[in-house]
Amino acid sequence: MSESNASPSGAKGDAPADVAATAEPSLISRLIQGFQKTESGKDAVRTRRLFVGFGIGGFLTTNFLMFLRFFFPRTIFEPSTVFRIGTPTDFGFGVDTKFQKSNRIWVVKNTERLFVISAICTHLGCTPDWKQSEQKFKCPCHGSGYDPEGVNYEGPAPRPMDRARVVLDPEGQIIVDTSVTYKAEKGKQSQFDEYPGAYITI
Numbered sequence: 001m002s003e004s005n006a007s008p009s010g011a012k013g014d015a016p017a018d019v020a021a022t023a024e025p026s027l028i029s030r031l032i033q034g035f036q037k038t039e040s041g042k043d044a045v046r047t048r049r050l051f052v053g054f055g056i057g058g059f060l061t062t063n064f065l066m067f068l069r070f071f072f073p074r075t076i077f078e079p080s081t082v083f084r085i086g087t088p089t090d091f092g093f094g095v096d097t098k099f100q101k102s103n104r105i106w107v108v109k110n111t112e113r114l115f116v117i118s119a120i121c122t123h124l125g126c127t128p129d130w131k132q133s134e135q136k137f138k139c140p141c142h143g144s145g146y147d148p149e150g151v152n153y154e155g156p157a158p159r160p161m162d163r164a165r166v167v168l169d170p171e172g173q174i175i176v177d178t179s180v181t182y183k184a185e186k187g188k189q190s191q192f193d194e195y196p197g198a199y200i201t202i
């Protein structure tokens with residue numbers, strides 16, 4: 001009787017009980033681990049389903065939005081290609097750059113004529129800068145240089161810059177039409193003289 005009530009700790013006869021105690025938790029822990037595995041497996045499936053659901057939902061939403069976008073075509077509001085710029089007396093001699101930003105043109109006036117240069121480099125289409133101190137147009141992209149009449153003389157530009165159509169209306173206002181341009185081949189800037197709309201005689 002006294003043996004059966006003996007304290008378990010430190011007693012030699014308690015060794016088998018310890019083994020059982022260590023064996024039991026390992027079985028339980030194995031069961032718990034199995035349960036956890038099952039739970040994490042379910043979670044993984046749930047997470048995977050969630051991802052797939054989001055993927056499909058995102059794909060369908062994107063396609064639906066693209067479909068809707070089809071019914072609302074993008075409209076770009078560009079400035080009119082035909083516009084008035086004032087009278088010949090509004091311009092001094094030389095190059096006037098005040099319409100460069102709004103209409104991408106320069107107005108040039110000399111003692112005989114007024115004409116409008118399209119501010120587009122004939123190499124690859126950049127907008128050259130007017131260098132007042134050097135009296136030249138210089139393209140920032142590849143270095144083409146043009147004289148004050150837009151005639152190329154350095155760099156890769158293949159020909160002079162184009163000129164836009166100019167006419168005077170009955171009130172003496174200059175009307176520019178940038179949808180009509182005149183071109184001159186390399187070294188043949190006198191070709192501009194052949195086009196009445198390429199300048200206004202003043």
Ligand code: FES
Pocket residue numbers: 121122123124125126139140141142143144155156157
């Ligand atoms: S675009 Fe002007 S030099 Fe090339």
